[in-house]
Amino acid sequence: xxxxxxxxxxxSSLTSLTKGLVSMLDLFQEVGFEVVELxxxxxxxxxxxxxxxxxxxxxxxxxxxxxxxxxxHAPNYLNLMDIPQIDLQREVFSSVIDFASFIGSEMIxxxxxxxxxxxxxxxxxxxAKRVMEIEVEELSKMSKKAVKEDIYIxxxxxxxxxxxxxxxxxxxxxxxxxxxxxNLINLKEQIERVNKQNVGITLDLGHAYISSKHLRFDFLExxxxxxxxxxxxxxxxxxxxxxxxxxxxxxxxxxxxHDLHLPPKWGTVPLERVLKYxxxxxxxxxxxxxxxxxxxxxxxxxxLLSQYSVPAESSIKIRYRE
Numbered sequence: 658x659x660x661x662x663x664x665x666x667x668x669s670s671l672t673s674l675t676k677g678l679v680s681m682l683d684l685f686q687e688v689g690f691e692v693v694e695l696x697x698x699x700x701x702x703x704x705x706x707x708x709x710x711x712x713x714x715x716x717x718x719x720x721x722x723x724x725x726x727x728x729x730h731a732p733n734y735l736n737l738m739d740i741p742q743i744d745l746q747r748e749v750f751s752s753v754i755d756f757a758s759f760i761g762s763e764m765i766x767x768x769x770x771x772x773x774x775x776x777x778x779x780x781x782x783x784x785a786k787r788v789m790e791i792e793v794e795e796l797s798k799m800s801k802k803a804v805k806e807d808i809y810i811x812x813x814x815x816x817x818x819x820x821x822x823x824x825x826x827x828x829x830x831x832x833x834x835x836x837x838x839x840n841l842i843n844l845k846e847q848i849e850r851v852n853k854q855n856v857g858i859t860l861d862l863g864h865a866y867i868s869s870k871h872l873r874f875d876f877l878e879x880x881x882x883x884x885x886x887x888x889x890x891x892x893x894x895x896x897x898x899x900x901x902x903x904x905x906x907x908x909x910x911x912x913x914x915h916d917l918h919l920p921p922k923w924g925t926v927p928l929e930r931v932l933k934y935x936x937x938x939x940x941x942x943x944x945x946x947x948x949x950x951x952x953x954x955x956x957x958x959x960x961l962l963s964q965y966s967v968p969a970e971s972s973i974k975i976r977y978r979e
Contacts, residue, residue: 660962661726662955663692665891665943668699675719681946682723688952693725694766694941698732702756706748717760728764728889728941729757737795738770738788750799758806764889764939765808766859768815769838769847774822782825785835793850800853811859811889812848814838816916817868818901827872839868841879848886857888860935863895863943866926867916871899877930884934892958893917893943894924906945918945920954921961928961 664685671677678700685693697703702713720727731753739746750767757765770792774781796810803810815836822832823840838844841860848858860880869876896913906917913924920942921928940962944954 660937661691661939662958663694663939663941664690664951665694665941666696667946668696670946671699674701678719684951686723688955690955691726692728692939692941694728694730696730697753697756703749703752706745706752708752708755713756713759720760727760727762728766729753729762730766733768735767736770737792738772740788740791747795751802754799754803754806754808757808763808765803765810766813766889767810768813769836769844771834771836774833774835789837789847793847796851796856797853800851800856804855809855809857809888811857812838812844813859813861814841814844814864814868816864817871817899819899821871823872840872840874841865841883845883845886858883858886859889859891860887861891862926862928862931863893863916863918866897867895867899870897880931881934887935888937890935890937890940891943892921892928892940894919894921894926896924907947918943920944920948920950921957929964932961
């Protein structure tokens with residue numbers, strides 16, 4: 658099956674919304690990308706949980722001028738484990754589905770849920786299990802709405818920071834942010850609990866690499882074990898360092914800190930060793946605009962895929978509309 662290479666539209670490139678959007682889409686078209694992943698928050702199409710209809714219509718008119726396929730990245734703050742605000746979280750997720758349907762997108766990316774352990778006084782582990790159950794219930798509801806529009810939901814593994822832990826039995830005293838999805842096996846198990854054909858994993862290889870260093874799991878082995886649930890892939894590079902100083906990425910690059918979103922082959926993520934386990938139709942390069950390296954990123958990924966990609970059998974088969 659022929660794969661397509663896409664790219665993320667980073668919110669930082671949309672300081673002037675319409676001009677920025679057109680400028681970036683023109684650039685992506687010139688480079689030769691076939692898919693563009695759109696940031697809902699950067700496009701300003703949802704306000705307080707509701708679609709901004711005039712803004713959505715304006716964005717669609719621009720998108721329709723291009724031949725790209727589109728995927729949609731939900732806001733990073735969307736969190737179906739945020740129980741105090743679950744009604745608002747549900748409204749935002751529903752509006753993301755509506756936006757994806759309106760522009761003809763068939764893929765939504767949602768970051769796995771998380772919980773701040775500092776706010777929990779008693780029975781933290783039991784409460785974590787309960788909010789994970791609630792996320793399963795909410796994802797099941799969202800999948801029913803999404804499937805009516807032929808939309809898939811890819812739950813993404815977010816990136817570890819120093820305070821992240823994914824398993825209570827391995828938690829250190831200073832780790833206060835419970836993010837089960839930082840461990841890929843945990844994420845696969847959560848997807849299996851949802852048990853919907855249109856819900857799978859968006860595997861972010863850069864995030865997984867940093868998490869593997871922080872949480873001390875075997876990066877290659879975990880990718881191999883979850884590959885049958887992967888329906889969407891984010892590709893970028895870094896140096897596997899979990900430290901996240903409060904500086905911009907240009908200042909962090911000399912030290913190799915954290916989630917740099919570099920082009921493939923700029924960092925140390927062993928992409929050439931994991932791509933053979935993956936069988937998806939779209940690979941999305943998540944590259945920060947500041948590097949000005951979209952063409953190089955695409956060329957490097959094309960080389961890696963041509964050399965090392967050996968499709969495996971996936972348990973979730975996506976049939977995109979022609």
